[in-house]
Every structure is written in structure tokens, then in C-alpha cells.
Amino acid sequence: MPYLQIKGLIPDIILILSICYTLLYSLQIGMAVSVFSGLLLDALSGFPVGIGTLSRFLTVTLVGILKGNVYVRTLIIMTVVFITTFIKEILFLLIHILFGTKLYIGSSLLLIFYKMLYNTIFSPVVYFALRKVGQLFHEQDQRG
């Protein structure tokens, strides 16, 4: 996805997708998406398999537990993505520290902030795409 890359940052589509699934459908679907897509992504990337998946899984679970009966709108998705990106990145760092992996944290809070912004800006695209696909399946079901 080089064309989505800005200053080396790429939107975390799996996190956004898992959150959209959790908010639009159910926590179980969100968890399944975060674990299976996450493991696939981790296996295809070049760092310890599972760290990204675990941090996404825990984040999505938190969203699912706290979501209540919220009426999902674009602004809600964007707000949730903004906050959860921070939680996911912090969990990612903590899990790395737990396993003794060296990471230069330095002033990377600003880097996390950029990622939060990028994910937030990108989240409506994923949300609308997911809703459109859902509508198409729904229409097909009704015709069938």
C-alpha cells in the first residue's frame, strides 16, 4: 500500500475494520476479524507474530464491552478509532516491553498521535465500504 503511506505511516485497516464490525454487528465478529486478519498480517510482516494481533484483540474487546447501545454514526466511529488507536499502540509497546523487545520510545507519543489522526481520517472510508457491502448482502437476502 505505498500510495496510502505518509511519512512511513500506514492506516491500521484491520483495527478500523474490527472496530466497525464490533460497533455495527457484534463483539464476536470484531474479535474474530481482529484475530484472524491480525495473525495473517503478522505472519506476512517482519516482526514477532502475535504482538499486533494481541494488542488489536484486547483493544477491540474493550470497545465491545464498553459500547452499550450506542447509535453508530460516522462521528462515533471516528472518535472511537481515534481513542482506540492510542490504546492499541500503547498495548503494542507494553507487550513488546513485556517480552523484552528493544524499542526506542523517545518522543514517539507524537508518532502515535499522527497514527491516531491518520486512522481517524481513514475510518469513514472503511465504515462506508463495510456498510455498503452489508446493504448489498441484505438486498440479496431479501431478493432470495
Next chain:
Amino acid sequence: MFSKKSFKFVMILILITVLLLVVIRMSLMHSSVTRGVEEATNTAFNPLQKGTTSVSNYFGSLFYNLTHMDDILTENKALAEENSQLKAKLNQYDELLLENQQMRSMMNFNNRQTEYDLLGAEIIGRDTETWFDVITINKGSKDGIQTDMPVITENGIVGRILEAGRNWSKVMLILDERSSISGMLQQTREVGIVKGSVESSASRGLLQMVYIAENAKIQAGDLVISSGLGDVFPKGLVIGEVVEVEKDPLTLFYSATVKPAVDLDRLEKVFILMNYNSPLEEGVDEISTP
């Protein structure tokens, strides 16, 4: 205390978390199971990655061409001029090379291996995490690729092979915080260590050249090349250009911010240097592993 449904949910949550922790541990220990799964996944998804990358590159280029038509025409004109100048220079270079070879043989010098076998590869994947800079290419061990082989483009160093599967390889970019290359200022021949870093978000996408001697003559615009003192990269490959210099008041060493010569955000094709054998047993080029 817990309803049956909540208890089941908590148990599933704990089970998945524990399983993922085990997977992480096994992966960090380079277990054969996780290595096998990784190999199988990469091999299975290789065609899909190639396909999606080709489609995305096609549409990306199309969009870029449409939105930058004026720039492209101007650039094209400039490149045509540059091309004719370079052709003239190449002719001169060929002449000099010939002359040099004749002189070397006359003086009974052993010709050093100065040309390398290059293997072209395409980028088929890129990691999405904030903290690492790793890409996946479509060539692997069956093409002769091995760990730590240098990866370059016509503009300079890209990184090194981190891991080689059968028909895919992971390349750690020079921007990765684990990367460390022995570099040298082309003009003054001052050496230093060029490190990838995410330490400063403001300098995201830039490198840090450290341990440059206090009496070194260094300024913005200086070209940084590989020194050949490491065991991965041969001497003379372009790393980047100095954009900022500062002196550490404690150590008295200079450190410089270096802009990579290669646009690592827009990489599509790379070359792997196949037959570089370091003359050194152990060098400076390192990967700082966990």
C-alpha cells in the same frame, strides 16, 4: 457472581489471550512451528500480494500521471537533457575504465571484484505497524537470496535481507530502528554510524549519522556513502544526504540527520546484491536484535 454467558465469554477471552501470548513467545524464540506457519502463509499469499500490488501500482501510477501531467512533461524534458549528458559522461567513464584496467594490469595489480550480480525484485508487501520498517519482496531462497544480503536501487541503499522464505523475503529498510550501517562522508571521508530511528517523530523518514569525529568537516548537502567497514554493504553505495548537523556537548561527537537517497515510501522495485563477500570477518553493519 457471573452469568453462564459472561463466564463463557471471559474464558474465551482468556484462552485467546493466552494462545496469542504463546504464539508471540514461540515466534520470538524462532520456533520451527511459527517459522513453518510464516513460510506457508507467505508462500500461499505471495500470488495474491503480487496481484494486489500490481493493481494498486497501476492505479496509483495512473492517478499520479493524471494529476502531475505538467510536472511529468517538465521532468521528461529535463531527464532527456540529463540523459544525453550522462551518455557523454558514460563514454568518458568507459574510456577511463579501460585506461584504468590497462594501467592495473601493467602494474600487476590484482583486480578487485568491482561488479556485482544484481537480482531484480518487486515489493509485494509492507508492514503496517508504526515501529518497524520492513517490506516483503517477491524473490526468495530459491533465487539464491540469503539473510543479510544488501538491497539497493539505482539511487542507493534500501536495506538488507532480514529473512528469506522460498519465494519471498523480508527486507529491513535502513529506516528501521534496528538498522545500523557504517557510513562515510564522500567528500571528507569522515566515518560514522548511520542508524535508522523513530526516536524523533519530527525526523520520521530520516536517518541519524552518529559518532562523527569532533574535528570533522561536515555540512548540510554532504553525501553519505557506505564505508565498506561493515560486513553487509560494500564501499561506495549512496546512503543519503546530510540535512542537519549538530554537536553533542557531552561526547563532542558530531551527529547528522541524513535524508535517504532512496524514496522509501514509494518503492516499487529493488535489486539484491547477490555476490558481495565482505573482506571482513566481523563488521560494523549490524541489526540490533531484541
